[in-house]
Amino acid sequence: MTTETLPRSxxxxxxxxxxxxxxxxALTHVALAATAVVMLYPxxxxxxxxxxxxxxIFRDPGILVRDLRIENYxxxxxxxxxxxxxxxxxxxxxxxxxxxxxxxxxxMAAYAFARLNFTGKKFWFxxxxxTIMLPIxxxxxxxxxxxxxxxxxxxxxxxIVPKLLATDAxxxxxxxxxxxxxxxxxxxxxxxxxxxxxxxxxxVILPLMVPALATTTIFTxxxxxxxxxxxxxxxxxxxxxxxxxxxxxxxxxxxxxSWGSLFAMSVVSLVPVFLAFLLGQRFLIKxxxxxxxx
Amino acid sequence: xSGQKKDNVAAYLFLSPWxxxxxxxxxxxxxxxxxxxxxxYNLIQAPQWTGLENFTRMLxxxxxxNSLKVTFTYVFVSVPLQLAVALLLAVVLDRGVRGMAFYxxxxxxxxxxxxxVAIAILWKQVFGTDGLLNQVIAPLGFDGKGWISDPSxxxxxxVVLNVWTFGAPMVIFLAGLxxxxxxxxxxxxxxxxxxxxxxxxxxLPLLTPIIFFNLVLxxxxxxxxxxxxxxxxxxxxxxxxxxxxxxxxxxxxxxxNFDMGYASAMAWFLLVIIxxxxxxxxxxxxxWVFYDD
Numbered sequence: 001m002t003t004e005t006l007p008r009s010x011x012x013x014x015x016x017x018x019x020x021x022x023x024x025x026a027l028t029h030v031a032l033a034a035t036a037v038v039m040l041y042p043x044x045x046x047x048x049x050x051x052x053x054x055x056x057i058f059r060d061p062g063i064l065v066r067d068l069r070i071e072n073y074x075x076x077x078x079x080x081x082x083x084x085x086x087x088x089x090x091x092x093x094x095x096x097x098x099x100x101x102x103x104x105x106x107x108m109a110a111y112a113f114a115r116l117n118f119t120g121k122k123f124w125f126x127x128x129x130x131t132i133m134l135p136i137x138x139x140x141x142x143x144x145x146x147x148x149x150x151x152x153x154x155x156x157x158x159x160i161v162p163k164l165l166a167t168d169a170x171x172x173x174x175x176x177x178x179x180x181x182x183x184x185x186x187x188x189x190x191x192x193x194x195x196x197x198x199x200x201x202x203x204v205i206l207p208l209m210v211p212a213l214a215t216t217t218i219f220t221x222x223x224x225x226x227x228x229x230x231x232x233x234x235x236x237x238x239x240x241x242x243x244x245x246x247x248x249x250x251x252x253x254x255x256x257x258s259w260g261s262l263f264a265m266s267v268v269s270l271v272p273v274f275l276a277f278l279l280g281q282r283f284l285i286k287x288x289x290x291x292x293x294x
Numbered sequence: 295x296s297g298q299k300k301d302n303v304a305a306y307l308f309l310s311p312w313x314x315x316x317x318x319x320x321x322x323x324x325x326x327x328x329x330x331x332x333x334x335y336n337l338i339q340a341p342q343w344t345g346l347e348n349f350t351r352m353l354x355x356x357x358x359x360n361s362l363k364v365t366f367t368y369v370f371v372s373v374p375l376q377l378a379v380a381l382l383l384a385v386v387l388d389r390g391v392r393g394m395a396f397y398x399x400x401x402x403x404x405x406x407x408x409x410x411v412a413i414a415i416l417w418k419q420v421f422g423t424d425g426l427l428n429q430v431i432a433p434l435g436f437d438g439k440g441w442i443s444d445p446s447x448x449x450x451x452x453v454v455l456n457v458w459t460f461g462a463p464m465v466i467f468l469a470g471l472x473x474x475x476x477x478x479x480x481x482x483x484x485x486x487x488x489x490x491x492x493x494x495x496x497x498l499p500l501l502t503p504i505i506f507f508n509l510v511l512x513x514x515x516x517x518x519x520x521x522x523x524x525x526x527x528x529x530x531x532x533x534x535x536x537x538x539x540x541x542x543x544x545x546x547x548x549x550x551n552f553d554m555g556y557a558s559a560m561a562w563f564l565l566v567i568i569x570x571x572x573x574x575x576x577x578x579x580x581x582w583v584f585y586d587d
Contacts, residue, residue, distance in 0.1 A: 028391055035383070036400045039458065043407070045426055046416050057419075061429035109312035118305035119298075128312070131320055135518050135568060137544055137561040141554050142326035143319065145337070165315025172312065197304045226410040228521040229541075233549055244411040248525060251415060259419055266412035277406055281399055284406075288462055289469035 043270075050263035057259050069260075073268070076261030079250055081238045084265060087246040090235075091225060094159050094242055098224045099217050101163030102171050106216065107209070109166050110175030111201045115187065131169045136229065144233060154237040159230060163220070171216045174291050178212035179205060215287035218280035222273050243269045330558035337552050348559035358560070360535050361543040364449060368539065369516045372456040377508055380460040384467035385497065398468065402461035413455070414525035418442060421451040442526060445536035452537060455522055463508040470504035471497070502583040510575050517568050520545070540564060 041063075048063045049056075050072050077084040112118070113125055147158040166172055182205065190204045206213075228244045235245055247269055250262060277284065306313070331348055333341035352358055383401060387394050407413050420426040421441035428438025441447045474497065482492050520541040523531065531538025531546070544564070548557025 025391070028386060028389070029393075032383075032386065032391065032397050036397060039404060040400060042416055042420050042426060043404075043413075046419075058424040059429070061426055105311035105315070108308045108310075112305045112308035116301060116305040116308065117298075118302045121305075124309065124313075127316065131316070133514060133568075133572070134320070135514075135561070135564055137518070137541060138327055138565050139320055139323035141330060141548055141558050141561065142323035144549075145326075145554075146318075146323065148337075162315060162319045164311065165319055166312035167315045167319050169312075197308075201308070222406050226406075228409075228411055228524070229545075232524075244521075247411045247415065251418075251525065252528065262415060263419075266415050269412045270407060270410065273406055273410065274403075277399075277403060285398070285402070285465055288402075288465045 046263050047267050050260060050267045052260060054258060054260040057263075072260035072264040075258070076250070076265040076268075079258075079261055079265075080241075080246060080253065082241070082246075084246070084268065086239070087241050087243045088268075090156075090240060091242040091244075094156050094231070095221055095224045097156060097160035098163040099220045101160055102166070102168055102216055102220045103213055105164055105166035106168065106171040107175055107206065107213065108201075109172045110179055111205055113172070114176045114179035115184075115200075115205070116197065128169050128172055131167075132173060140230075140233065147234065153234060154240045155234075156240075158234045159224075159227075168220070170291060171220070174215065174287060175209060175212050177290060178209050182208050211283060211286070214280065215283040218276055218283050219287060221276050225272055225276075327558040327561060330555050331562050332559075333555045335554040335558075337554060341555065344555070348556050349563075351556065352559060352563065357535060357538065358540075358543060361531070361538045361540045364531075364536065364538055365517060365519075365540040368449060368453060368456075368519065369513055372453040373509070373512045373516050375453065376457045376460045376512060377463055377505065379457060380462075380464040380508070381467055381501075381505070383460070384464045384471060385493065387464075388468060388471040398461075398465065401464055405459045405462040408455060408459035409521055411521060411525050414522045417451060417455055417522065418526050421447075443533055445534040448527075448533055448536045452519075452522055452526065456516065456519070463512060466508055467501065467504060470501050474500050499584045503585060506575070506579050506583045510572055513571055513575070514568055517564065517571070 044063055045061070048065055051065050051068055051070065052060070052072075053067060053069050054072075056067070080087075109128075113121070113128070143158070147153060150157075152158050152161075162168075186204050186208070187200050190200045195203060226244065228248070231242045231245050232248070235241055238246075238249070241249065247262075247265060250265060254262060330341060332343060332345060334344050334347070335341035383397075387397055391397065404413075422428075423438070423440040423443065425438075425441070427441065432438055439447075441451050478496050478500075479492055482496055487495065518541055519539055523537045523539045523542050524545070527533075527537045527542075529542075529546075529550075531542045540560070541564070544557050544560045547553045547560065
């Protein structure tokens, strides 16, 4: 690439350099836009295909809808033993419980780690960091036995109770990092005004850590909505299926013969994730840049 | 009560949900699964102590060996590719392209969608015999095939899916690139270094801690991949076990065949593998990760 050495070999005012300086941003944009199109094309095509008659899906790689059909949605909605509304509500219940659980329990633990002095702090903090890396597989079998003995199979409890107990430790870590950025003088001032530790947590720290709580909410929402492994294991009764488990049952039931309605329900399942992404982009990007969660 | 004691009580109260979770949901089950790894257990009869039998069985289990091969291939191919694409686009975006926030969002979106069943379903169609890919390449004169039904390409489609989710590491790279002082680049330009030289001599070395961070994270993540292979193969890990990830085989043993002792042994072996890789990464990092301070 001779152009790389241009600034040195050719005076900055020369015509070639100027032309290159004008052309380069345009070329970059073309390359970036092309990449973006290639990346998003399959998803856009899926949305379009969900609105097409079934046989067209196998013929038309384009994204123009000539013959708009929404019956794929009607068929897909009622393709399984329960209407899709049921699965959406089930997912919503699991997601809501998980969000509440993560917000309450992780913020409490984070406050202790970031602000309170106690015996064994370093030890527990190290343990907390280690649990972030732990694969779910080393605990899933005994957890399954535990929850099945408690009679919790085919309830949402195995999916929600662990969140109430702050097992999503990366959120504890994220919140600790955030609280450390809040000036300690604020705690001091509140203490002098007569606040106890609970008061400082509720009145000073929590209101100031709203961005971290928002990040936690959005990630919990998207992950729980997408989570498949644990929902597959704990929910075997079709009445209790969440959206991912229902979609998978749909694939098995139709043996992929009705792509139109399968795509329609896939699109329905992605809409909440997409909305969460639009609303929470700022927090998502921040959260991922600081902790590496994805 | 003395001050320190009071502090302890308050702190442990705040920690109590997490502590209960740690012991009941994490450490307790870990100990139990370590015990079960040495037993034969089918959920109905009480666990039978069998000593090292599960582990010797693992030594001669061809399907397990195959699942390790599949998983290692997946990790070693998809993670470097994904990180290379992430780094390339982060560097391009970091140059202050107009509309940077827009591109960043577009590239990041697949990271959120990628783990969903819906996208796995899409992938199944795109790389199927009648799929989108074949429709696109047919007019260009290429012969399509069933990418997912052919054992030699099925794993490749999952690699593509993982590379497609490069947005998350890209965002981390972007955050890292911002930390590099602009004066380094200015000084290098004055000395006559071109963009490639600046990238090799400034960006790359100063970014090694972030590359390392992403590498460790994505390797741990890739070893645990499950949903995509499960949905694409209809839960079988097929064709011919070519997408039989380790976690898929573990699920098959434990929850498909209620072979809970063996599944527990497999889970511990997975933990050891991930632990060894992470440790090896840390050891190797001494030779290539450059810390500024």
